[in-house]
Amino acid sequence: MKNLRFIILIFSLCISCKHRLDEKKYKTGLDNxxxxxxxxxxxxxxxxxxxxxxxxxxxxxxxxxxxxxxxxxxxxxxxxxxxxxxxxxxxxxxxxxxxxxxxxxxxxxxxxxxxxxxxxxxxxxxxxxxxxxxxxxxxxxxxxxxxxDLVKLKEADTAYFLAGVHILKSRGYFYLYEFDGTQYFLSKFSTLSDNYCNNGIPVYNNSLECICYKPFELIFKNIDVDKDGLMDLNFSGDILSFCEGLQNGYGREDRKPTSVFKLNITFIASQKNNEITWMLLDTSFCSKLNK
Structure with a gap:
């Protein structure tokens, strides 16, 4: 019985390490x-x-x-x-x-x-x-x-932030840029940041591994969610999971999804003086992103 418990423990640790390594592929890949x-x-x-x-x-x-x-x-x-x-x-x-x-x-x-x-x-x-x-x-x-995408801060604005998705292999992250007035367009916001969820929040996922999105790229809306006059960033869609428990090795080409989780990710815009930031409204979905 002790040997069985030990084997289960080692298997669980191996699966956990693999998942963490998979989520680092995007950031490591950028450097290459x-x-x-x-x-x-x-x-x-x-x-x-x-x-x-x-x-x-x-x-x-x-x-x-x-x-x-x-x-x-x-x-x-x-x-x-x-x-x-x-x-x-x-x-x-x-x-x-x-x-x-x-x-x-x-x-x-x-x-x-x-x-x-x-x-x-x-x-x-x-x-x-x-x-x-x-x-x-x-x-x-x-x-x-x-x-x-062209992103507004206020509904009446006629000038936009330039934004979009950078895709590397099976995952993609959202970036938003503004000209600094001198020589650079700077990224003011990115869902790759660990400030929101560990390993960031992909807005695109067409992985053949345990989870992917439907649609592969989440639906983006630039809308005022909290009715404060500032336009927020909203991404919606479904996470399809093809594994249960400690299962691994199944993806969308192997079986129908075993579960579907609806995503509704909102980053609330805030403006203080001339500084503009976007904060994640709800983090409860973060654990669903890494499988």
Whole structure:
């Protein structure tokens, strides 16, 4: 009987360790993405890692003579962001597609594009992103987001935060940016932060392991949940679980879900003087995210 208890204890510890390691894959994976490695030792260190490229996007000056509303030459992209893409060629750029115009906070009217790089590039190169160009400023910036949203602070606002989801393998996290008035778009908010739930809160999960979301990317709404006049961040959907108890090794390709848990995640906006923050309204779901 003692031997049986010992075996069960060891098995439980192994499963727990695996779950913690799985949740660290996203953050570890970011450090392995070579988005802007440069041999120039005078470069600022924040430009040399994927984590920093997600936390801040450096504004660069651009030559707008060759830029049209719905057409960006590949050469423009390469010459403007050669520090970030030091080794790709014109043929590595699959598309740069115009999406819309928007007024970004502290930045002004902006042309927003989506870009996509060749699938033939090494796995370490992140292949999707958002390009913003201000013709008035003759400046541009890129964000390594798979998609984007425009977020208001107040209903009547005509200027927006740029936000979106960065996906790495099976999970994705939400980032929100604002121009700092000098040379960077800074991440003002991210669901990857441990301040909300341990290991962060993925808003995208298409994992083949024990849990995934339905839909894979949670539905995002920029609404005033607490009726205080400030627009909050809301994500909703379902967690599908394919394992029970200490089970492991089952996913959405193996069986129907054994349980479904409805997610309704809200980050309440707060403004004090000029400082804007978003706080998680309820943490009761956090234990459901890691299986």
């Amino acid at each position: 993405i070579s988005l802007s490695k440069s041999s120039d030792s005078t470069r600022e260190p924040q430009d040399s890692t994927a984590n920093d490229l997600l936390n801040k996007s450096k504004v660069v000056g651009v030559n707008l003579d060759i830029v049209k509303k719905d057409s960006i030459p590949n050469q423009f992209f390469l010459t403007s962001f050669s520090d970030i893409f030091p080794s790709i060629t014109i043929n590595d750029i699959k598309k740069i597609m115009y999406v819309k115009e928007a007024n970004l906070r502290n930045w002004g009217m902006t042309s927003i594009y989506k870009f996509e790089l060749s699938d033939q590039l090494p796995e370490s190169v992140y292949k999707k992103g958002i390009l913003v160009i201000s013709k008035l400023r003759a400046q541009a910036a890129i964000f390594f987001l798979d998609n984007f």
